[in-house]
Amino acid sequence: xxxxxxxxxxxxxxxxxxxLVKGLQQNISQLDSTNKMTQAGIGNAAVKDSNQKMRGDKxxxxxxxxxxxxxxxxxELAESFIAHLNSSCYTGIHNYEFHYAVYEAGSYYKKHxxxxxxxxxxxxxxxxxxxxxxxxxxxxxxHLYYDGEVQKIEPQSKTAVFFxxxxxxxxxxxxxxxxMSISGWxxxx
Numbered sequence: 001x002x003x004x005x006x007x008x009x010x011x012x013x014x015x016x017x018x019x020l021v022k023g024l025q026q027n028i029s030q031l032d033s034t035n036k037m038t039q040a041g042i043g044n045a046a047v048k049d050s051n052q053k054m055r056g057d058k059x060x061x062x063x064x065x066x067x068x069x070x071x072x073x074x075x076e077l078a079e080s081f082i083a084h085l086n087s088s089c090y091t092g093i094h095n096y097e098f099h100y101a102v103y104e105a106g107s108y109y110k111k112h113x114x115x116x117x118x119x120x121x122x123x124x125x126x127x128x129x130x131x132x133x134x135x136x137x138x139x140x141x142x143h144l145y146y147d148g149e150v151q152k153i154e155p156q157s158k159t160a161v162f163f164x165x166x167x168x169x170x171x172x173x174x175x176x177x178x179x180m181s182i183s184g185w186x187x188x189x
Contacts, residue, residue, distance in 0.1 A: 011153060038060070095121070104178050
């Protein structure tokens with residue numbers, strides 16, 4: 001476990017099981033190879049920019065209606081985590097949204113925070129990595145910025161990162177190989 005502060009950043013190395021990671025990897029690869037991933041934009045329904053230069057990843061939204069067993073298992077695990085947060089930390093989380101993200105070699109996501117100016121419902125960001133044998137030279141690290149410090153996190157399989165959406169500036173540095181994750185937000189409503 002790595003922590004900048006208990007209220008700022010939490011990281012665990014074994015949030016997902018090996019079997020779940022393999023199933024999610026297969027699913028995201030299938031979605032990507034059949035062109036079901038879409039180029040990510042920035043903003044929300046109120047303000048959306050699909051032609052932006054902030055990020056270069058492709059995404060696919062997870063949804064229980066997708067009827068994918070591995071997505072269902074991930075979402076059930078996320079719901080259990082939310083129930084734990086609500087019962088032990090009184091977080092008031094009532095909703096969530098998650099998507100697969102694929103960053104091809106040469107892509108990145110510039111420094112940003114995850115809460116929209118026009119909508120403050122995102123309370124916590126929650127990222128789960130799906131990359132086997134990630135090396136520092138592969139790039140694609142998550143850099144988190146707080147109080148003049150930088151925390152660098154390798155996007156290694158089974159690693160989960162959890163932080164406050166409105167406080168933690170972060171970026172994905174230039175990827176030198178394809179990088180997969182499930183990224184999402186725990187929301188107040």
